[in-house]
Amino acid sequence: MFPCLLIAGLTVAVSWVQIPDEEVSAPRPNILFVYADDHAEAAIGAYGSRINQTPHLDRLAAQGMRFSQSFVVNSICGPARASILTGAHAHVHGRVNNRSPFRDDLPTWAKALQASGYQTAMIGKWHLPTEPNGFDFWAKTHGYYAQGLQSSKGKLERSGYTVDLITELGLEWIENREADKPFALWLCHNAAHRTWMPGPKHLKLYRGQTIPEPATLFDDYAGRSPAAALTQMRISRDLFPAYDLKLPVTGEQVLDAAATRNLKPVPEGVRKAWEESYGPENLAFQQANLQGEALVRWKYQRYIQDYLRCVAALDDSIGTVMEFLDQHGLADNTLVIYASDQGFFLGEHGWYDKRWMYEPALKTPMIARWPGHIQAGSVCDALVQNIDVAPTLMEVAGVKIPETVQGKSLRPWFQNQAPESWRDAIYYHYQEYDEGRIQHRVAKHCGIRTKRYKLIWIYQHDAWEFYDLQQDPDEMNNLYGRPEYQDRIQALTVRLLAMRKEFDDRTGPPWTD
Ligand code: SGN
Ligand code: CA
Numbered sequence: 001m002f003p004c005l006l007i008a009g010l011t012v013a014v015s016w017v018q019i020p021d022e023e024v025s026a027p028r029p030n031i032l033f034v035y036a037d038d039h040a041e042a043a044i045g046a047y048g049s050r051i052n053q054t055p056h057l058d059r060l061a062a063q064g065m066r067f068s069q070s071f072v073v074n075s076i077c078g079p080a081r082a083s084i085l086t087g088a089h090a091h092v093h094g095r096v097n098n099r100s101p102f103r104d105d106l107p108t109w110a111k112a113l114q115a116s117g118y119q120t121a122m123i124g125k126w127h128l129p130t131e132p133n134g135f136d137f138w139a140k141t142h143g144y145y146a147q148g149l150q151s152s153k154g155k156l157e158r159s160g161y162t163v164d165l166i167t168e169l170g171l172e173w174i175e176n177r178e179a180d181k182p183f184a185l186w187l188c189h190n191a192a193h194r195t196w197m198p199g200p201k202h203l204k205l206y207r208g209q210t211i212p213e214p215a216t217l218f219d220d221y222a223g224r225s226p227a228a229a230l231t232q233m234r235i236s237r238d239l240f241p242a243y244d245l246k247l248p249v250t251g252e253q254v255l256d257a258a259a260t261r262n263l264k265p266v267p268e269g270v271r272k273a274w275e276e277s278y279g280p281e282n283l284a285f286q287q288a289n290l291q292g293e294a295l296v297r298w299k300y301q302r303y304i305q306d307y308l309r310c311v312a313a314l315d316d317s318i319g320t321v322m323e324f325l326d327q328h329g330l331a332d333n334t335l336v337i338y339a340s341d342q343g344f345f346l347g348e349h350g351w352y353d354k355r356w357m358y359e360p361a362l363k364t365p366m367i368a369r370w371p372g373h374i375q376a377g378s379v380c381d382a383l384v385q386n387i388d389v390a391p392t393l394m395e396v397a398g399v400k401i402p403e404t405v406q407g408k409s410l411r412p413w414f415q416n417q418a419p420e421s422w423r424d425a426i427y428y429h430y431q432e433y434d435e436g437r438i439q440h441r442v443a444k445h446c447g448i449r450t451k452r453y454k455l456i457w458i459y460q461h462d463a464w465e466f467y468d469l470q471q472d473p474d475e476m477n478n479l480y481g482r483p484e485y486q487d488r489i490q491a492l493t494v495r496l497l498a499m500r501k502e503f504d505d506r507t508g509p510p511w512t513d
Contacts, residue, residue: 028397029370030334031113031184032174033389034321035084036314037077037125037193038354039340041365042214043311051211051346052308056319057367060338064369065378065414071426071449072342072386075354075361078102078127080341080386081188085110085134087390087405090429091507095128097432102128107402109393110134113184116399121173124166124188139169141190144197144310145267159267161199163191163313171324184393189317191310192344194352195243198309200270203277205312206305213300216474218293219349223478225456225463227443233345233353235303236296238440245302246278247285300347307346335370335396339389348474355442357428357456358475362449374414382413383426383451406503425450427499431507433460446508448496455480455492459509466492 041047045054046061047068072080074090082088082095085108095102111134114120121137132138132152139151141162149156149169158165170187177183198205221229232238241247266274290298318338325331343361345351354361366384368374387407394401395409412419429446432439443460454475456465466480466489479485501511 027333028118028182029373030182030330031118031337031393031396032187032321032325032334033185033337033339033393034187034189034318035081035124036189036338036340036365037191038342038344039192039311039314039365040344040346040360041363042343042346042348042360043192043308044365046367047365051304052311054311054315056315056322057338057365060318060322060336060369061367061377063371063376064336064367065374065380067366067368067384067410067413068379068381069451070339070364070366070384070386071362071428072364073426073428074430075342075356075428076430076432077125077193077341081127083387084339084341084389087387087394087401087407089387089406089427089503089505090431091503091505092404092406096429096507097434098127099432099434102130104130104133106404108134109390109397110184110186112394112399112402113397116397117181118397119177119181119183120185121170121183122186122188123169123173124162124186125190125193126188135186137173141166144190144195144199145270147267161201161313163189163199163310163317166190167317167320171321174324174328174330182397184397187317187321189314191314192307193310196303196306196310197266198306199313200273201316202309202312203273205309207277207281209305211301211304211308213297214347216349216476217296217300217347219476221349223476225443225458225461225465225478227445227458227461227463228349230441230443231351231356232439232441233351233355235299235347235350235352239299239303239352245299246274246306247282296350303352304346307344332371335368335373337389338365338367339386340364341386353440355430355432355440357430357445357447357449357454359469359473362428368410368414370414375416378416380410380413380416381451382418383423383449384410384413385426425495425499427496427503427505429505429508444508446496446500446505448492448499450492453488453492455489455496457493457496464489 043052045058073083078095078098079090082093082102086093086106090096093103110120114134120135122132122135123139124141126140137152139149141149144162146162146165147159239245342354343363344354345360348360388410391401391405391407391409395411426449431444433444443458445458447456452470454467464480465478467475
């Protein structure tokens, strides 16, 4: 463990880093950025998982740095990807939710690195309304069993389990690169997104096992704003029987169910294995006629086992990538970053999905390995966010960080050096709740989190929540309104409103003076 010192200071909204000349002339590293979808820290061994093992990710962390306090600025896919690319909060890049436009004119790390001589590629899930920009090569996938990909070179006739296919395509691209230039590859996995469809390799993993439940699986939302109970992502109620829980016994029904949700179904070749895998358990489930808590427990097991099977594919991908780098003599000169677009509820508060500013969805894994530049086995506990990735990649590549970037480069932390000033609180804003197509009904909210406290303003309900994370890490006791915390709540409220101005966030409620 190599803890990083923190220097308290106000968050700096705009940063401009001038790279020293001697660093610009140093050989520039390759960058391999592996980005998962919905991979919660609670499902990574190195982050203390109680529910699964991730030997390859753990090895990556053991050889590099794990950021233990890593957060997103908006816990949903499209906004997160746009923030990763631009280093800016969602109100700046425009993709405030999965349906809003993205400001493709903004500088991104991909454009900057490409312009500076890097070979760049993006392979996998994209989820922005614009075509990938700043990549010499790109290929987009959708769903768990890919059948053909749209790419910058036209349609690619490739198929297979998507995580494996993304990995293969990425490594092929590296093999075929021009070896005299550094590369930056962004591998964007679709796993472990709903509808948690395992690959043939992992269909039987966890069969007959019982995965531990989170302490808050039966949360009754007492003391929280009304928005918590109104949220539609309960394991007990909101999972679709066929699509999510794979309850039909026959492959036919699974195919139908998948088709009705407009996703790619289980392909013919996998159908038999699928039936053999779920069939007997589903039969036993039908005969058991479970009710009440027993039924919730069964649903949790089905959900979490499938989720973790998808995570196992992600972990295997990391293993494949690390082996490839070793075999090709690239490990030493490649910065490998593993992160997810956001966290996920793995039964905490009785939920699946993300969106909320509560810890399981707000936190996101961030692991970086760069031999000789990052101390093996180190842990950084600075408050970092997904908007920090773009300036980090830019600084590492020796390019200027543009003024539109609101995040801060993690490069000093790589070297265990606390920058002159670093944020002592993070700003968060979630806003997907459209009357036309409400999904999951998570109310619009913004908030501030320090190392110890969290204040959430659920402005859609004119409600507030306040948590002492040291005493209540599971966020079960909303302390807003408690007299003994009034001074702290008042100070954080002032700070939250100041942050909205500092970051120039004019979305959501109007500013007040
Ligand atoms: C889909 C899922 C939702 C999920 C969103 C956003 N429903 O719409 O459960 O919240 O994606 O996820 S599904 O029935 O279509 O699977 S995100 O990661 O892409 O933002
Ligand atoms: Ca996601």
